[in-house]
Amino acid sequence: MMIYLSVCGIFLRSFWPFDFISLFIRQACDQKAAVEVIKDRNGIDQIILRNPRGASARVSLHGGQVLSWKTDQGEELLFTSSKQAIFKPPHPVRGGIPICFPQFGNRGSLEQHGFARKKIWVIDDNPPPLHPNESNGKAYVDLLLKPSDDDLKIWPHCFEFRLRVSLAADGNLTLLSRIRNVNCKPLAFSIAYHTYFSISDISEVRVEGLETLDYLDNLCQKERFTEQGDTLTFESEVDRVYLSSSHVVAIFDHERKRTFLVRKEGLPDVVVWNPWEKKAKSMVDFGDEEYKQMLCVDGAAIEKPITLKPGEEWTGRLELSVVPSS
Numbered sequence: 001m002m003i004y005l006s007v008c009g010i011f012l013r014s015f016w017p018f019d020f021i022s023l024f025i026r027q028a029c030d031q032k033a034a035v036e037v038i039k040d041r042n043g044i045d046q047i048i049l050r051n052p053r054g055a056s057a058r059v060s061l062h063g064g065q066v067l068s069w070k071t072d073q074g075e076e077l078l079f080t081s082s083k084q085a086i087f088k089p090p091h092p093v094r095g096g097i098p099i100c101f102p103q104f105g106n107r108g109s110l111e112q113h114g115f116a117r118k119k120i121w122v123i124d125d126n127p128p129p130l131h132p133n134e135s136n137g138k139a140y141v142d143l144l145l146k147p148s149d150d151d152l153k154i155w156p157h158c159f160e161f162r163l164r165v166s167l168a169a170d171g172n173l174t175l176l177s178r179i180r181n182v183n184c185k186p187l188a189f190s191i192a193y194h195t196y197f198s199i200s201d202i203s204e205v206r207v208e209g210l211e212t213l214d215y216l217d218n219l220c221q222k223e224r225f226t227e228q229g230d231t232l233t234f235e236s237e238v239d240r241v242y243l244s245s246s247h248v249v250a251i252f253d254h255e256r257k258r259t260f261l262v263r264k265e266g267l268p269d270v271v272v273w274n275p276w277e278k279k280a281k282s283m284v285d286f287g288d289e290e291y292k293q294m295l296c297v298d299g300a301a302i303e304k305p306i307t308l309k310p311g312e313e314w315t316g317r318l319e320l321s322v323v324p325s326s
Contacts, residue, residue, distance in 0.1 A: 033139030033167070042089060044120070047165075049139035055171040057139075062089055063117040064143045064163050066097040069173050069320070077260075077322055079196040079294035083285050090118040094285040095196045095294070097175065099163070102155060102189035104271075104302045105218070110155060113194070121145045127162055134176060140166035157187040172321045179316075181308035188307040192271055192300035193318045195262070200255035202274055202292050207232040209249035210270065216241040216303065234295070237276035243303050245270045251297055252325060259325040264299035266316035271298035 034050040040060065046067070049057045058068040069077045080095030092098050101116040124142035134140075145161040152158070162178040181187050199205050208231050216222045218239040227242070249270055251260040262270075273296040275283065280291040299318040306314050 033137065033169075035139050035141060044089065045123075047123075047141045049141065049165070049167040051139055051167050051169050051171060053169070053171065055167060057165065057167045057173055059141060059143070059165045060093075061121050061123070061143070063092050063119065064099055064121040064145065064165075065092060065117060066165060066173070066175070067093060068096065071171060071322070077198055077320075079198040079290075081286050081290060083287060089120075091285075092117045094283075097196070098194045099177075100190075100192040100194050100298075100300075101161065101179075102157075102159075102187075102191070104190045104192045104300060107190065107302065113192075115151055115155070116145060116161065119145055119148070119151075121163070124162060127164070128178070130164065130176070134164065134166065134174075137169050138166040138174075140164055157181070157185075158183040159187065170321070172319055174320075175318045177316045178313055179306075179308070180313040181310055184310050186307055186309055188305040190300070190302045190305050191267075191316065192269075192298045192302065193267075194271070194296055194298050195318075195320070197251060197260055197295050197297060199251075199253050199293060199295050202234045202295060204253060204255040205234065205295055206252050206254075207249065207272065207295075207297060208252065209246055210242050210272070213242045213245055215243060232272065234274055237279060238272055238274050240272050241300070241302050242270040242272065244268050249297060251295065257325055259323050260297075261321045261323065262297055262299060263319040263321070264317065266314065267299035267301050267318065268304070269300040269302045271296065271300050271302070273298075 036048050038046050038048060040046055045061045047059045053072040055072045056070045057066060059066050067080060071077065078096050080093055098117040100113040103110045103114040106112055121143045124144040127142040143163045147158060160180045160182055164176040166174045175193055210227050210232055211230050213227050214224055215227060217225055219237065245268065247264055249262040275291050277291060280286050281288050301316065308314055
């Protein structure tokens with residue numbers, strides 16, 4: 001199989017075995033970052049990113065989905081369901097960071113959360129240049145999604161969706177999306193990085209950065225409310241879209257004494273979701289008690305769809321970090 005890799009400013013095109021490619025990349029990047037390609041049990045390529053300290057991330061070409069993000073101590077920061085053994089394409093893995101595009105939820109005529117998370121992406125062999133800060137000292141991979149003929153039948157818009165997933169020396173994980181309209185007519189879309197954070201217990205978690213914001217409550221027919229609390233805590237099912245949020249949202253996990261920071265650009269909204277007990281039991285790809293160990297907090301653009309003129313490009317950036325907290 002021919003492999004294309006763009007990493008550390010070096011483009012590789014090769015029929016070499018994966019582990020030789022990995023070795024070559026390590027040497028080429030002067031051991032600053034490492035990238036390797038493996039296959040999952042369905043034969044789909046996955047890309048593993050590692051930084052010099054030992055932190056890692058794993059990205060699947062199925063959906064362009066980040067499936068793992070680990071600290072330099074090997075601690076997993078993203079939740080994935082224990083029932084992922086039932087995963088078989090085109091259905092995505094429950095957990096990680098699935099990309100909801102070009103529709104979020106059921107807010108349109110397409111299937112739930114759109115089709116991008118069910119498609120096989122390709123490694124982008126020659127992406128348009130980015131600012132050097134997006135590559136210097138980072139392990140990264142560039143992915144590309146274009147619509148198939150079947151996609152165009154249900155959503156008649158030609159686009160190029162470029163995604164760079166990068167892992168920095170400090171362990172921060174960044175997803176940088178560039179979506180270009182290559183059609184001769186305008187297109188409009190919504191998008192969300194549906195991030196499943198791994199937490200100790202949902203009852204021990206609070207979210208800050210959403211106070212006083214309006215939100216759409218999906219449990220109340222998308223009715224609009226205003227957040228009254230200084231922090232958001234959890235005692236039952238939550239499914240909300242917070243509107244026009246700040247650039248940073250914090251998730252405090254008291255038991256594990258750590259805080260996730262969600263920094264975002266071009267993504268005005270924030271989705272907060274936990275299915276709680278009743279809904280968890282109704283989901284075939286989700287353990288009955290697993291709602292206690294996860295919380296979705298998404299950088300998103302939902303309320304006001306993004307509209308692109310012919311030839312126009314949108315950029316969205318999500319950066320995830322974790323810091324100790326008391």
